[in-house]
Amino acid sequence: MPNAVAVRVLTVPEVLRPWLSGVRTLSLSDAERTEEPFVRLPAAVTKVVLRVTAGGRRDVLAVGPRVRASYHEGKTRLQCVELRLAPGTTRPLLGVAAAELAGRAVPLEELPGAMPRRLAAALRGLDPHDPLPRLAGTLPGPLSDAADPARTALLRAGVDALSVRPDRTPARVGEAARELAVSERQLRKLFTEGVGVSPKHYTRIDRVRTIVTRAGDAPWSQLAAVTGYFDQSHMTSDFRALMGVPPRSYFTGRLPSLTPCQARG
Template structure:
């Protein structure tokens, strides 16, 4: 089984919760003994990265629809701020769909807010980024989040996500429950998440399989994560992870590539 990139989830301060879904740190060191994997991820992130030689980047990292496997990289430390659904355009100046598969220097995005946010974060010690941002983020915003649209979108995200107490709903069921058309739901997701409702659900299910597979039989895992059957789970997993589940968990992986700081990933 490949080695996940080392991450630690931090407490999200109350003052950031209207915009930030979660905060985590990530540490990278060269060379790892095994391939590092980046799982598919439907969250857009703002990342402050500091390398061992002092180089600093503030990046917008868009949703990732397929896994990637990497060799080591120069030692670096990152603080990653996951944006809540519906906050990408107010904070970053673009709809989330424009960032899918991309890593972009934050100051290159349009509008004043990304540039001011990049300036605010760039020279901070990573440990200072979260408390400083809690103080400054409300004053940096040039466009307010639409609370009605954000609430609708987040209800859709919650309904399509895997939970321990229920299987995720189907897209048509979610649209009906929210009293919108499936087309309207797709637009909301493109704008505020970056991927379609169906693609979001696929990513979330595959991530749940990666988390649950070591302890749960395949057929039981397929049922609990919303798949029709084990064959459906295997097909989705292969599409997003590049290999079927048994190959992934036994370490038979696609070719690895060097980690990249920018461009498409």
């Protein structure tokens, strides 16, 4: 299987949940170096990443949504702390709409305003093995002080409606707009600003990531149904478009050509 990097998913403290939807650490030491590739999955989320290089250099990057997977050589020593920003928090924290960061990794200090610089300075001192104790004091106060609460709540309700859940299939974009009493155009604007991709592309990314997570738990046809696809061929087509190879190739290690990992781009 791809990704031999050691990953720890941490529980987000209550005080940080208005701002963060997830925190995880990634590491690959010299002793753990492997020929296995490192796969960056498509991701409909903006992240702030502390990246510690082999030489000890610390970079704090804003990493925008990624609409396609990329495959990299798994030999580079690294340590990272990834903070997944909750929908609607990119502009209050980073000073730009999420769509402006799509497909990019930018040093935090290069973003406009004082907040990204203050955040970069604070995050650079995190312990990559145990980042939570210092995180609580690095983010601003209540989200309502920096963002429109009603607009943020509407966006997050849209994200929830379009996401795969264990107890239901995700809504179609038109269905979600009707449930939220907004037009599809308004919903697209909300997602572009606060998530960085359109509602339609968000659903594609979320479904493909679910396939990656749940593969092997059920037959392909059943997995296609519970993730909201019309049929297995529809699922395979989406998976190939976003992952570069069909599901069977991915899970048997027949991957696209590998490229060196880049800190930014």
